[in-house]
Amino acid sequence: MVAVNDKFPTETKFVYVPITPETSDIKACGIPGPLDFDKEFADKTVVIVSIPGAFTPTCMENHVPPFLEHLSDLKAKGVDVFIVVAANDPFVMSAFAKANKVSDDSVYFVTDPDAELSKKLGFTLQLPPGFGLRTGRYALVVKKGVITYVGNEPGSGLTVSSYESVIAAL
Template sequence: MTLNAGDKFPEGVKFLYIAYTPEVADIKACGIPIQLDFDKEFHDKTVVIVSIPGAFTPTCTANHIPPFVEKFETLKSKGVDAVIVLSANDPFVQSAFGKVNGVTDESFIFATDPAAEFSKLAGLSIDLPPAFGTRTARYAIIVSNGVVKYIEVDANGVAGSGVDAVLAAL
């Protein structure tokens, strides 16, 4: 299946993440991964899912995620309830990536798509060399009240999955 604008967001999607708390604010501190049930948490909300092939990779670190952090309040002012940065990295790496980016807001979530399961289901995974395996592609999705309002995949750069494109689509 390939997910498209206008589609109902798939049911049963679950990610893993480590919630930010002051107790685990230090980059060396590890929290406990918990499940993020998309249906339960976001069925009646507007959520931006920003997917990256890997935390701490050049494009993701320099060009893709920092603008979302910088413009988070603007996204919220346009009706976004949460931003989920998604990758196939483990939840500990994603948590560290959020900390390095200075994110402390509980509605800005750095989550993992274990084994890129959701991304594969939605036709949004990429197969990299064996050292990296199957990853989430670089994409952005706006889900509002359970319906995909916007989806864009970028093979190179962040033109369609970057914050400016997302803001223009809201």
């Protein structure tokens, strides 16, 4: 499992659908493309919040919204980029961003294809048949490629990966 002071896994590639004026409607689909963590964010402070699934009760109602509501507080603490990640397909993650009214260009809702990053970190979640392997519920703070906070939820609650825990760690 990953720990504080570990290097963030190199060659991490997410899949991302940028929201443009032409694709801002929730019914509009953009074109997915790779988002290379090393190229885009190597010199930045990044908060990554992983959720088991977009549009699920805890993720939609309690986990992601506080981060978005307090984005200015994260930025005041030095955060350059906020990423929400799940194993959902990139079109679902794009719709999830739109449903959350994301318009800030420092916020990304991305796909962890086949939960590869989460596997490397040791933070996957095996759900019952029909739901399959998912990204676990966790939060990371990565500063210039080094992990400075790890909050992997020990159960089904929302504690160490919450907004309150992450902001306190910054």
